[in-house]
Amino acid sequence: MKQSKKIISILILCLFSAKLALADATYYLVRHAEKQKDGTKDPALTQKGHKRAEFLAKQLSLAGVSKIYSTDYKRTRTTAKPLADILGLEITLYDARQLKEFTQALRQEDGNIFIVGHSNTTPVLTEMLSGKSVDAMQETEYENLYQVVIIDGKARLSRFRMFPMKDDSSNH
Secondary structure: OOHHHHHHHHHHHHHHHHHHHHHEEEEEEEEEEOEEOOOOOOOOOOHHHHHHHHHHHHHOOOEEEEEEEEEHHHHHHHHHHHHHHHHHHEEEOOOOHHHHHHHHHHHHHHOEEEEEOOOOHHHHHHHHHHHHOOOOOOOOOOOOEEEEEEEEOOOEEEEEEEOOOHHHHOOO
16 A cells, blocks of 8 residues: 555656646747947836837737746846736846756746846847747847747747837937
8 A cells, every 4th residue: 555655656746747847838038128328237228118118018918928037137127017017917037147047947837928138148048948049139139029839848939020119219
């Protein structure tokens, strides 16, 4: 009797571990929206950047996002905030210098996850999650939205181009 309980416990543990290793998830990854060029290390978004963040939030508000991650910079947190506000979710901070560890943690999560990063980290994180090659981003690129869908341990990568935002700053 004790032997069969032990075997059942081991089987349950194995099934649970297998589920963790094969978590089904959809990741939406973006670089922060347009930032001010004020010479600081932590600039805010421009008016155009705020509009892009609002547009992105409207687009993803119906995607079933259940978790939002951002690095701890004004521009990334501000990009994530409109979607967090619409969905009533908290923004969880991650360390962009720890992408390998962050990727491992993300792979254990189920659901639809929104991640805001930077031009030098978003392509790398997308590659790590998808196992597929992703081109580097230029400093002027803000239109990319990556979607990595993981089902039964297999990844599918899609890249969407958000429309460039009209710059209304010349009208004021």
